[in-house]
Amino acid sequence: MQSRKQLPITNAVIHPVVLLGIVDHYNRACKNTRKRAVGILLGTIDRRGHAEVLNSFAVPFEEDERNPTVFFFDHDYVENMAAMFRKVTARERIIGWYSTGPQIRPADMGVHEIVQGFCSSGHALYVICQVDPKETGLPTEAYVSLEEDSVALEGSAPGQPRRIFEHVPNSIGALEAEEVGTEHLLRDVRNWSVSTLTGEVRAKLDALQSLRARLENIRRYLEEVASGNLPLHQEILHALQLVLKGLPRNAASSELTQAFAVCSNEQTLLIYVATLLRSVLVLHDLVNNKTELLETERKMEVAFSNATTAMDAPGSPTVADSL
Structure with missing residues (x-):
């Protein structure tokens, strides 16, 4: 050893x-x-x-x-x-x-x-x-x-x-x-334009890519040991055995694969519905802002029109009369 x-x-x-x-x-x-x-x-x-x-x-x-x-x-x-x-x-x-x-x-x-x-x-x-x-x-x-x-x-x-x-x-x-x-x-x-949900999905994607890279390193190491290019290291093999023992016994069964697929589909559906809801809420806020802006402009036009009418009415004081 x-x-x-x-x-x-x-x-x-x-x-x-x-x-x-x-x-x-x-x-x-x-x-x-x-x-x-x-x-x-x-x-x-x-x-x-x-x-x-x-x-x-x-x-x-x-x-x-x-x-x-x-x-x-x-x-x-x-x-x-x-x-x-x-x-x-x-x-x-x-x-x-x-x-x-x-x-x-x-x-x-x-x-x-x-x-x-x-x-x-x-x-x-x-x-x-x-x-x-x-x-x-x-x-x-x-x-x-x-x-x-x-x-x-x-x-x-x-x-x-x-x-x-x-x-x-x-x-x-x-x-x-x-x-x-x-x-x-x-x-x-x-980047505040990116939602929290998008950041969480991106973090999970990065974690999966990191896990894949580490699994590739383990595979290359085992291939080098099997071919005799690298010496056998008992501590590394012991750590790999602990990892493999932690996996489910029926990891290759169709039931476990289907359970993972169902869970993944449910999570993906929740993400899709949440994204649609967020888009609808953003559009709703945009419509409300546009409506409030048009209403404010209409009130300003009415107020300006009333002020102009009052100044043009007969008997209204003018600058010459005040002088």
Whole structure:
């Protein structure tokens, strides 16, 4: 059975202000270019390995396009910025770094070892943020570096240690103040012409597409294991067995398929009726507004006509008489 080493960071929670800072950094410095944005992550790591990414700042970074292992990372800038942030929030420390990827590059391990020198725990968290995600789901991926025996690495001696990136579970979390600020920001970017029902249907569609993509990854992994291209991992197979055990026993029966079809048809019918009702109500409000506008214009015309008639009547005072 293949054993997995204990990760120095077991999971990471990334706050919205960090995501906003990464996107702003990318839009200012790297948009419409082949460059990527690189910066430092600030936060806390408890004894259980739970990382809270609370803040971030950008770092001057350059890569050689001809040689991907050659890069420039400004150490002095990181030290000065960390000292200034420590004066504002003493609780936040350097816990890792980020990049806009979109994938791991050859220079990442070198940058990771440099950032680890700034981390008090000796372990750094590496977060790749997709500023323009093509698939639904979380736009972030988190990694830590571990040493592994390179028995399967070509051109290296057996037993020689090498460092690899190991995936770390991550999620998006926010404090109460951050939730309020995020809601205010979403008010400016939200499309108010789209109904709530349409948004819920779109969210379910995105969730189904994300589920399909993950099932495709599982299928490809099992095919690679069956063909011998990937090693057998007992923890992954155990997790898949738990998922399969949770499915209904008669998943392939016609009764279950019909029950799902009936439930789906009923929900679709409710959505269709609700959409028709919403359209009728909108048209009704439009007709009422048009009627009220015509009535107001008619009253104004009658009032203007009465005023004109009163002024043209015999014996009515004129400007000359008043003089």
